[in-house]
Every structure is written in C-alpha cells, then in structure tokens.
Amino acid sequence: MRSRLNISNILSFLFSIVPFSIYLFIYPTMPRNIAIHYNFNDxxxxxxxxxxxxxWLLCxxxxxxxxxMLFLQPFFRRQFKSEEGSAIIESLPGLFTLLITLVFSILxxxxxxxx
Structure with missing residues (x-):
C-alpha cells in the first residue's frame, strides 16, 4: 500500500492551516464586527x-x-491507474488535493x- 505521506499532501496540509495562522495573527487588529457576506454589488x-x-468555519x-480530498485519493488513484505506471499519472491525486486545498485557502x- 502506498503511503499517504508525500510532498503534495504535506504542502496541502500547510496551505490548509495558513488561514488559521493569518486569523490568529490579525485577530487583535480586526474590528469587533466583520462582514461575512457580500451581495452582488460587493x-x-x-x-x-x-x-x-x-x-472559524470560513478559516x-x-x-x-x-x-x-485525502479520503478521496484512493478513489482517484483507481481512476488514474495506468499500465505504464507513469509518475505523472500516479501523482495526479496528490496534485488534485493540492489544487483544491489551495483554492479554498486563497478564498x-x-x-x-x-x-
């Protein structure tokens, strides 16, 4: 069985905790009430x-x-299984995890x- 601990999962985890770190860093300077939803006119x-x-949930x-995505990686591994055992194909589940985590982290x- 392949280890779940690889560089893309480690990077994904680090990206996923960045919003928490920023929140804790700027918490003292944040106003008491903050906007949590914006309409179409911003x-x-x-x-x-x-x-x-x-x-906290948004963070x-x-x-x-x-x-x-970590739980979905075995499913993606089965979907992208190749006969040649290409390294690029085998790294796709980790790259998907990294991409999705990065998108939500940026949000x-x-x-x-x-x-």
Whole structure:
C-alpha cells in the first residue's frame, strides 16, 4: 500500500492551516464586527462578531477540503491507474488535493484580508 505521506499532501496540509495562522495573527487588529457576506454589488450585508464560529468555519474550509480530498485519493488513484505506471499519472491525486486545498485557502485568506 502506498503511503499517504508525500510532498503534495504535506504542502496541502500547510496551505490548509495558513488561514488559521493569518486569523490568529490579525485577530487583535480586526474590528469587533466583520462582514461575512457580500451581495452582488460587493456591499456587505451580513456582519458577525470576529470570534464567531462562522469566522472559524470560513478559516477551516481549506482544512475541510484537504481532509475530504485525502479520503478521496484512493478513489482517484483507481481512476488514474495506468499500465505504464507513469509518475505523472500516479501523482495526479496528490496534485488534485493540492489544487483544491489551495483554492479554498486563497478564498479564506481573501475573506480575512477584506475583513
């Protein structure tokens, strides 16, 4: 059985905790109420306290995506199995995990920097 501990999974994990790190770093300077939802005109229409569980959830989206993708990797490995055993094909599940985690991490970071 192939080890789940590879460079793409380690990078994915590190990217998934970046929003938490940023949140903890900027927490003292954040305003008491922060915008959590914006309408189509980019106007904030919902505010919560900066220590609200919703803010933690937005920071955790990248970590949740990482965990889901980690559990889906065996499925992706079966889908991308090749006869030649190409290294690129074998690395696709880890790269998908990295990409999805990175996207959600960027969303969390953008949310925090806009707050």
């Amino acid at each position: 106007v904030a229409d919902r505010f919560v306290d900066k220590s609200s569980p919703e803010v 955790a989206l990248s970590f949740i995506a990482f965990v889901i 969390g970071i953008c949310f925090l920097l806009k707050a």
